[in-house]
Amino acid sequence: MAHSQQQSHNTVATDGYSEDGGKEDLVILVMGATGAGKSTFINTVLGQRDRMPVGRGLTSGTANIDYGVIKLSGRRVFMVDTPGFDDTYRSDVEILQQIADWLAGSYHRGLRDGNIIYLHDVSQDRLTAADRKSLQMVKHLCGNAAWAKVVLGTTKWDRFASEKERDKALKREEELKDKEWKSMIANGSQVHKFEGTPGSALRFINSFLHRYGTAPATILQIQQELAIDRKSFLKTRAGKFAAAHEPKPWWRTSCTIQ
Ligand SMILES: Nc1nc2c(ncn2[C@@H]2O[C@H](COP(=O)(O)OP(=O)(O)O)[C@@H](O)[C@H]2O)c(=O)[nH]1
Numbered sequence: 139m140a141h142s143q144q145q146s147h148n149t150v151a152t153d154g155y156s157e158d159g160g161k162e163d164l165v166i167l168v169m170g171a172t173g174a175g176k177s178t179f180i181n182t183v184l185g186q187r188d189r190m191p192v193g194r195g196l197t198s199g200t201a202n203i204d205y206g207v208i209k210l211s212g213r214r215v216f217m218v219d220t221p222g223f224d225d226t227y228r229s230d231v232e233i234l235q236q237i238a239d240w241l242a243g244s245y246h247r248g249l250r251d252g253n254i255i256y257l258h259d260v261s262q263d264r265l266t267a268a269d270r271k272s273l274q275m276v277k278h279l280c281g282n283a284a285w286a287k288v289v290l291g292t293t294k295w296d297r298f299a300s301e302k303e304r305d306k307a308l309k310r311e312e313e314l315k316d317k318e319w320k321s322m323i324a325n326g327s328q329v330h331k332f333e334g335t336p337g338s339a340l341r342f343i344n345s346f347l348h349r350y351g352t353a354p355a356t357i358l359q360i361q362q363e364l365a366i367d368r369k370s371f372l373k374t375r376a377g378k379f380a381a382a383h384e385p386k387p388w389w390r391t392s393c394t395i396q
């Protein structure tokens with residue numbers, strides 16, 4: 139952690155955070171499975187089509203953490219693109235550690251108001267095990283007190299050519315709200331649809347901007363643990379969860395031949 143914080147002081151690497159933040163600045167981590175549309179969402183907010191690399195097929199276009207800044211209602215909003223947890227080459231622990239390092243580094247440089255947008259591709263038929271796990275991860279990053287700092291979003295609504303298809307997707311969204319997202323919504327998370335338009339993307343951001351004024355009432359659990367309690371990443375709730383759910387590498391799983 140110390141390593142990447144230091145690095146962020148001197149470089150403008152995409153992995154590090156290198157600008158000084160102020161009380162009025164907002165950080166929004168955009169999270170969700172690979173292919174959910176995180177990079178596309180950020181590009182739409184920034185109004186720059188190719189700012190973040192967009193993935194093709196099942197491969198992720200986002201390997202490292204990168205961010206773009208937009209000014210809204212007089213406040214700087216740092217849109218942070220994150221790799222999906224279900225990466226082929228890196229473990230969830232590695233990815234989460236990268237996100238945690240970035241958040242701790244930016245916190246120490248004055249960017250305190252951390253928020254999360256969690257995106258889900260509504261054209262996908264059902265939730266995968268990886269979806270459920272990454273949602274748990276978000277819950278552990280956020281903690282119990284900061285639910286209003288998470289906006290849950292569904293993407294790819296523009297994919298539905300017919301009313302019938304859209305109705306099916308609406309039903310899936312209702313199911314999500316009724317089951318997997320229920321406790322988060324009950325505790326203050328809002329839900330929005332990303333329809334591929336700048337207006338629909340800005341609705342997400344506005345729900346943060348209008349929530350607290352300029353003083354965040356709470357910080358994310360992971361910010362508290364890393365930056366204030368000075369815990370090492372693996373001692374945080376999210377770090378412990380990710381490490382406990384890490385699948386064993388194949389060479390460590392014992393195999394019995396019958
Ligand atoms: N139709 C449609 N396609 C989208 C949308 N968002 C993302 N995509 C496509 O989904 C794929 C993955 O998008 P990307 O932004 O890289 O997802 P990420 O892995 O979550 O960053 C790309 O082919 C995008 O063009 C959307 O809202 N509508």
Ligand SMILES: [Mg+2]
Nearest residue numbers: 176177199200
């Ligand atoms: Mg991406």
